[in-house]
Amino acid sequence: MSDLSYLKGYPENILLQARKLIDQNKLDQYLLKRYPQCHDIVSNERLYEYSMSLKKCYMKKAPPLNRVCFDPSVSVIHHALGINAHITRAHGGKLKARREIRIDSCFKQCPEDFLRMIVVHELAHLKEREHNKSFYQLCQHMEPEYFQLELDLRLMMTWQQIYQTNLYIKD
Template sequence: MTDLKYLRGYPEPLLAQVRGLIETAQLGDYLARKYPARHDVQTDKALYGYVDELRQQHLRNAPRIDRVLYDSKLDVIRNALGLHTALSRPHGGKLKASKEIRIAGLFRDAAPEFLRMIVVHELAHLKEKDHNKAFYQLCEHMQPGYGQLELDLRLWLTWRDNSPSPLVGEGRG
């Protein structure tokens, strides 16, 4: 039986449907049809600009992010896809606060919708620390259809784990 670790907590009828798509090797085709494009945000500098543009568009009063980068090790650590951190360090006689967003390196080759969903998620943490109702309302405000994108992203991750050779972006324009 296929382990659907990214879909834990979803209703059993949905899980049965996903298992059927995996068994008939149709999940990848479904995702490729729904998300045919790849984004061109390939460098940490481009990612910083992308994140800052979304921050300015939706969270003008939120503090600036000091550092944004792709992290190739992040998808292994606690199944994190993105990470938002705020560090305070002594600098002279004052505390210097530093805000950082790390995005799992596997999203370099993902659909633009998935990258945006992860960035929106991490930006929402600037206002809401916990995954509560207000957090998800903010995500939905910044990215209409956020809930469906989150599910589709989890399907994409499931497909990658269950594909014999998941070549990310294969067959995409």
């Protein structure tokens, strides 16, 4: 039986479907059929522009965002796929506040739907700090397929954990 640690908390029927796809070696086919190609957002500048366009569309009144970047240390250090940081520094007797979003660099090589899901998740933290009902309602407002994308992202991570390779990197 495969390790389904990324799927903890899902109902048994979802776990059974995932196990069946894994046992039949069809999980990769399922994911590649639904999400056939990677995006081309690989620089921090493009990621910032992408994030800001979502923010401007859905969260005009949210606090300003100073930086959005890919950060390879996010998952290693914080056991997360993205981080929403609020940084306050003293500068010349004044406090300077900055808001940053850091996205795991694994999202450079994945379908745009997964990148959008994680950016939406981190943008929602600008308004809702906790993972509560309001937070997930905001995520669904910005991305109606949020919960399906989250599940499919977890399935992709499960596949990558089993085979120790990125599904979207062609050899």
